[in-house]
Amino acid sequence: xxxxxxxxxxxxxxxxxxxxxxxxxVLSVFFxxxxxxxxxxxxxxxxxxxxxxxGLFIVAHDAIHGTLAPxxxxxxxxxxxxxxxxxxxxxFDRLARDHHLHHRHSGTEADPDFSAAHPxxxxxxxxxxxxxxxxWRVLVFFPLVFNIELHLLGAERLNLLLFxxxxxxxxxxxxxxxxxxLPH
Numbered sequence: 336x337x338x339x340x341x342x343x344x345x346x347x348x349x350x351x352x353x354x355x356x357x358x359x360x361v362l363s364v365f366f367x368x369x370x371x372x373x374x375x376x377x378x379x380x381x382x383x384x385x386x387x388x389x390g391l392f393i394v395a396h397d398a399i400h401g402t403l404a405p406x407x408x409x410x411x412x413x414x415x416x417x418x419x420x421x422x423x424x425x426x427f428d429r430l431a432r433d434h435h436l437h438h439r440h441s442g443t444e445a446d447p448d449f450s451a452a453h454p455x456x457x458x459x460x461x462x463x464x465x466x467x468x469x470x471w472r473v474l475v476f477f478p479l480v481f482n483i484e485l486h487l488l489g490a491e492r493l494n495l496l497l498f499x500x501x502x503x504x505x506x507x508x509x510x511x512x513x514x515x516x517l518p519h
Contacts (some may be wrong), residue, residue, distance in 0.1 A: 337356060338405050338406040339406075341402070341404075342403070342404040342405065342406065342407055342410070343481075345397065345402065345403035345404060346403060346404055346410065346414055348394075349394040349397075349398075349403055349414050349418060350414075350503050351388040351507055352387060352391060352394055352418070353391065353394070353417060353418055354362070355390075356384065356388065356390070356391055356421060357421065359380065359383060359384050359387065359498075360384065360498065360499065363380045363384065363494060363497075363498035364484060364490045364491075364494045364495055364498050364499055365484075365488070365489070365490055365494070366496060367498070368492060369423070369491075369494065369497070372506040375449070377497060380497075380498060381497060381498065381501055381502055381505070383508065384498055384502035385501075385502040385505040385506045385509065386506075387502075388422060388502050388503060388505075388506035389506045389509055389510060391418045391419070391422040392419070392422050392506065392510055394414065394415065394417070394418035394429065395415045395416075395418045395419035395422065395425075395430065396434070397415075398411050398412060398414055398415020398416075398418065398427075399415060399427075399430065399431045399434050403415065407410050409445075412427065414428055415431075415519075420476075422503075422506075423473050423476060423477070423503060423507075424472050424473050424475070424477070424480075425470070425472065425473060425474025426470060426472055429470065433447040438447075441490060441519075442519055447467055447468075448467075448515050448519075449519060450463040450464065454519070457512065457516050460516060461508070461511055461512075461516070464511055464515060465507070465511070477500070477503070481495055481499065481500070
């Protein structure tokens with residue numbers, strides 16, 4: 336009974352985060368006209384979308400640990416794959432493999448999230464970290480989505496930069512700094 340409740344709550348919250356991210360993405364990228372009347376709304380939307388982007392990653396992280404739907408591995412993994420794809424086109428299986436290595440070898444040279452060469456230098460560690468985790472999928476994902484939404488779906492370039500690209504960057508640095516650098 337507890338596993339069913341955990342699954343309902345976990346999948347329900349994950350769905351809410353993904354739906355919220357997607358709704359704000361569509362509304363801000365395609366329908367928010369940036370001008371004097373919306374100037375105060377712009378930073379709020381960026382902040383909320385950055386926060387929801389962090390939520391997407393946390394959903395994927397929980398799925399990697401099998402805690403979203405503990406007795407339903409396929410559902411658990413499907414939700415995790417969806418969240419990490421929305422977040423940035425990452426490969427869920429590779430992320431899971433690397434994350435389990437991180438737990439097995441935390442704070443050592445074998446930890447894919449750790450920079451043994453720069454353990455106290457946030458900038459050099461971040462560069463090492465992002466270099467390790469940037470794959471062809473991520474490098475293709477952002478330009479592909481950006482260009483489809485810009486050229487095929489008619490989004491404004493500024494809206495894409497502010498509400499798609501900037502929250503992705505903000506959330507990535509937030510996750511790195513507070514989730515990786517500070518705890519180590």
